[in-house]
Amino acid sequence: MQLTIVEYPDKRLKNKSKEIKNFDAELHKLLDAMHPFMIETNGIGLAAIQVNYPIRALILNIPNEDGEQPPENLLEVINPVITAKSGETSYQEGCLSVPKFYEDVTRYEKITLHYQDRYGNTKTLEADDLLAIALQHEIDHLEGILFIDHLSYSRRKKFEKEYKRMLKERKQKK
Template sequence: MSILNIRNCLDPVLRKKCEPVKNIDGNLVALSNDMIETMFDSVGVGLAANQVGIPQRLIVVDFGFDAEKKEDHNPIIIVNPVITAAEEEQDGQEGCLSIPEIVADVPRFKRVEVKGVDLDGNDVRYEVEDYLARAFQHELDHLEGKLFWDMLGRTKRDILKRKFKKLLKEQGAE
């Protein structure tokens, strides 16, 4: 396994709608394992394949992640995930591995049902709420070419974009 390079929000791969996975093979399994290792190394809760430059419908989410303890990892992998039900909206703080050091309150559904396929080709279904519901919605947005700040008003989004570009400039990464 290896740590993959996480693309930042300026990379065009993050703005493209991802293609469905057609075959689950050794390459996809290896990619999934590398994504999990990358997510843990970056202290993230989820990661979409396009965040590491692969525009396919694949996500990993740390299902056992405890935000306060930052422990009890239980990563899950979902191929071709879709949200099939959602209810009750709530605002909550969100960040993104592709937009480091930037956070904002984002409206999301409190509860969602997500369906997809695991690496063995079996159908999977998860009913989650609160923090995990937010994580799933965030990662599925990535697969649609959306970033969390797209959910915000134009003024707030523009402020965050300027702040991010300033951070890049300060780090000499622009």
């Protein structure tokens, strides 16, 4: 399965993803393809919508202390729902769909998440720190929200200007 990243300003990123009802071989094939693709593109999280599958699925593989992302730490999250949230933290986020741009985003410090695994089993996860931040970032994708949508008006205008300049430079190199 060949995957490519859908990049901003592509309108598909603004679509809300649909709930998954079939936990079949097709879903497993997609999840199996998303993990190595995310690692190859230096991501720690990837929502299915980012690879043009508008379904409520995401994967996460938070690096360990050595910066490695062992497969056994992979988290596959289907149909996530945040049921509790507390605290506030700020983290400099980036996104595979908004390459080469990083900004501080305020998120909840701790969350409780209900979701399903690839087989449809219901799970609950309590997350904090980077895991909570990454989950919120990826769940935002499923809602059609990008991390840049959390920026203040002035920071968003600055981003738009810088991003247009970067796209122009990229075109000139081709």
